[in-house]
Amino acid sequence: MTTKGTNAETTMTEVGATQKSSxxxxxxxxxxxxxxVFVFTALLIIAALVFVDGxxxxxxxxxxxxxxxxxxxxxxxxxxxxxxxxxxxLSVVAQVATAGVILIAVSNTHxxxxxxxxxxxxxILFALVNGIAVGVFKANAVIVTLATTFIGLGVLRYFxxxxxxxxxxxxxxxxxxxxxxxxxxxxxxxLLVMTILLSILLNRTNFGFxxxxxxxxxxxxxxGGSNTALxxxxxxxxxxxxxxxxxxxxxxxxxxxxSNDGVGYDFxxxxxxxxxxxxxxxxxxSVFRTLLGVIFVSVLTNILVLSGISFGYQQIALGAxxxxxxxxxxxxxxxxx
Amino acid sequence: xxxxxxxxxxxxxxFFGRAGTVIGRRTEGRGIAxxxxxxxxxxxxEPLVFSAYSVTLGRIALIGIVAxxxxxxxxxxxxxxxxxxxxxxxxxxxxxxxxxWLGILAALATGLIVGLINxxxxxxxxINSFIATLxxxxxxxxxxxxxxxxxxxxxxxxxxxxxxxxxxxxxITPRVLIFILVFIAIQIFVSKAQAGREFFAVxxxxxxxxxAGIPVTRRIVTGFMISGFVAALAGIINxxxxxxxxxxxxxxxxxxxxAAAIIGGNYLKGGRGSIVGTLIxxxxxxxxxxxxxxxxxxxxxxxxxxxxxxxIAVTTDPNSLRSVRGSxxxxxxxxxxxxxxx
Numbered sequence: 201m202t203t204k205g206t207n208a209e210t211t212m213t214e215v216g217a218t219q220k221s222s223x224x225x226x227x228x229x230x231x232x233x234x235x236x237v238f239v240f241t242a243l244l245i246i247a248a249l250v251f252v253d254g255x256x257x258x259x260x261x262x263x264x265x266x267x268x269x270x271x272x273x274x275x276x277x278x279x280x281x282x283x284x285x286x287x288x289x290l291s292v293v294a295q296v297a298t299a300g301v302i303l304i305a306v307s308n309t310h311x312x313x314x315x316x317x318x319x320x321x322x323x324i325l326f327a328l329v330n331g332i333a334v335g336v337f338k339a340n341a342v343i344v345t346l347a348t349t350f351i352g353l354g355v356l357r358y359f360x361x362x363x364x365x366x367x368x369x370x371x372x373x374x375x376x377x378x379x380x381x382x383x384x385x386x387x388x389x390x391l392l393v394m395t396i397l398l399s400i401l402l403n404r405t406n407f408g409f410x411x412x413x414x415x416x417x418x419x420x421x422x423x424g425g426s427n428t429a430l431x432x433x434x435x436x437x438x439x440x441x442x443x444x445x446x447x448x449x450x451x452x453x454x455x456x457x458x459s460n461d462g463v464g465y466d467f468x469x470x471x472x473x474x475x476x477x478x479x480x481x482x483x484x485x486s487v488f489r490t491l492l493g494v495i496f497v498s499v500l501t502n503i504l505v506l507s508g509i510s511f512g513y514q515q516i517a518l519g520a521x522x523x524x525x526x527x528x529x530x531x532x533x534x535x536x537x
Numbered sequence: 538x539x540x541x542x543x544x545x546x547x548x549x550x551x552f553f554g555r556a557g558t559v560i561g562r563r564t565e566g567r568g569i570a571x572x573x574x575x576x577x578x579x580x581x582x583e584p585l586v587f588s589a590y591s592v593t594l595g596r597i598a599l600i601g602i603v604a605x606x607x608x609x610x611x612x613x614x615x616x617x618x619x620x621x622x623x624x625x626x627x628x629x630x631x632x633x634x635x636x637x638w639l640g641i642l643a644a645l646a647t648g649l650i651v652g653l654i655n656x657x658x659x660x661x662x663x664i665n666s667f668i669a670t671l672x673x674x675x676x677x678x679x680x681x682x683x684x685x686x687x688x689x690x691x692x693x694x695x696x697x698x699x700x701x702x703x704x705x706x707x708x709i710t711p712r713v714l715i716f717i718l719v720f721i722a723i724q725i726f727v728s729k730a731q732a733g734r735e736f737f738a739v740x741x742x743x744x745x746x747x748x749a750g751i752p753v754t755r756r757i758v759t760g761f762m763i764s765g766f767v768a769a770l771a772g773i774i775n776x777x778x779x780x781x782x783x784x785x786x787x788x789x790x791x792x793x794x795x796a797a798a799i800i801g802g803n804y805l806k807g808g809r810g811s812i813v814g815t816l817i818x819x820x821x822x823x824x825x826x827x828x829x830x831x832x833x834x835x836x837x838x839x840x841x842x843x844x845x846x847x848x849i850a851v852t853t854d855p856n857s858l859r860s861v862r863g864s865x866x867x868x869x870x871x872x873x874x875x876x877x878x879x
Contacts, residue, residue, distance in 0.1 A: 350844035515679025
């Protein structure tokens with residue numbers, strides 16, 4: 201089974217939808233849910249450049265990159281879970297915090313290499329629990345990952361005592377967190393590299409093909425002779441490793457780590473994925489689209505912050521954005537049918 | 538109450554095997570098993586939980602109210618994650634209106650409106666209820682922050698709040714009384730009223746229900762409005778007892794209420810479930826939480842306990858276990874075939 205470089209978003213589900221010749225509401229809705237993010241992101245950036253004071257300043261651009269990178273890394277990883285049709289992985293909240301705390305706390309005592317191995321072990325453990333519960337027991341991914349979030353955070357808070365861990369002021373972690381190429385911090389480069397690697401994994405490998413086909417039709421994939429439990433585990437593993445990298449990047453940026461670090465990452469990553477045009481119904485989506493969604497969400501958040509809009513309104517805006525983007529997808533599908 | 542029973546698996550061996558099948562077959566079986574295990578352990582280690590029964594009953598009531606609302610939605614195979622924020626939002630709405638009765642009415646209306654919006658996105662637009670209510674969870678939390686100015690709002694009428702916490706008859710505080718009333722109302726609605734019984738049909742097979750002439754969309758609207766209303770009720774009770782409304786309230790309640798509803802035998806894909814089961818689940822988790830708190834267990838460890846119970850509850854559902862048995866069987870067959878061919 202090779203995919204011969206097919207683009208991820210043209211899967212079997214849409215062949216029927218594109219056969220109509222007349223341009224109707226269905227086509228417009230379907231098009232805007234698929235490609236709207238290009239237009240909206242461009243419009244948003246132009247609007248920000250024109251109307252928002254201080255958006256184009258070097259400090260602000262670097263700040264946007266710094267804030268976008270960890271969310272983006274989580275989002276490109278979680279795209280795999282969404283495309284595989286398992287909605288999302290809420291436990292990234294716990295995974296990001298766990299990776300950060302392990303990185304700082306363990307590298308202070310045992311060195312950075314052992315710390316990274318320990319964080320990787322934790323990530324694999326998260327993926328194992330999520331993957332077995334969802335893949336083998338066929339339990340609902342939202343509920344399972346809600347449970348693992350609380351278990352993970354509970355364990356982390358118990359062992360860390362809720363305290364903040366500080367890295368050494370002249371260590372390699374801090375050097376990485378502060379490092380930049382021009383206005384672009386290293387973390388944004390990590391995001392770009394992750395996007396390219398995961399995009400290749402999704403579009404050019406057998407594993408990526410199986411993830412997409414599982415998202416389109418679960419039983420067909422199983423009857424095709426694939427081990428569906430392994431596919432689900434793989435999707436959660438990609439997410440867990442991405443969340444681990446995001447935790448590293450986040451901890452390196454501030455050179456500190458605390459068990460609350462991951463709060464809000466589930467939600468912002470999901471917003472980025474959905475706005476990018478990856479379908480929550482599974483099967484359709486791409487990693488590059490998620491990157492665009494990350495840019496959109498980050499720029500939007502930055503504009504709201506620069507305009508002095510309070511945290512509450514930001515939450516409302518992002519929640520409404522998710523529901524709006526999913527509605528567009530759902531209505532587009534309904535009309536096309 | 539247990540709608541779909543498995544009639545096979547009768548070839549049990551001995552008493553324990555038979556008990557195992559009964560527990561596995563009954564909708565409420567797992568809830569009863571968990572409750573009895575927790576009751577025995579707590580009775581042996583922390584009997585204070587039972588002598589301080591008013592605290593325990595109050596805890597069960599708070600978990601139970603939210604879980605009962607969730608059950609109405611889960612019966613139809615939908616999910617309402619927004620209950621946590623509805624709880625916080627309705628409390629904040631109530632506290633920010635000086636007149637107490639007006640505030641309570643406004644809070645209840647908030648719950649109904651939230652339910653209506655959820656139902657609109659789920660049944661009219663056709664979004665998956667996990668995602669729609671997740672978006673609402675965050676949006677409503679934001680709204681609660683906006684209304685409250687990001688700080689807890691104290692009740693204007695503190696006396697009402699204090700008198701609300703005093704027992705009426707014996708250990709029955711108003712909170713427990715409301716819980717009992719909600720339980721009776723939902724139980725009668727689901728088992729006796731036609732609309733409520735149709736919830737099972739909508740959850741079991743939506744297309745068949747539609748073909749049989751059941752107004753599916755209206756049932757879904759009813760379900761989400763019940764869950765929104767009940768969550769608002771929980772928010773009102775919560776803020777009345779604390780005499781302040783906290784915009785961050787409710788996130789742990791969400792987890793616990795889900796655990797209670799699922800361990801009570803409510804199947805997440807709908808069609809099978811029981812209000813009594815939810816009550817049993819809420820009782821088990823309420824007793825557990827109070828026992829853990831009394832014996833001085835830290836909050837993170839309590840979270841681990843509740844999270845683990847939710848994980849166990851969702852993976853030991855009869856349907857989950859059946860799919861595990863199925864995959865083991867295919868694995869074995871595949872191995873047998875491989876060994877034949879090679």
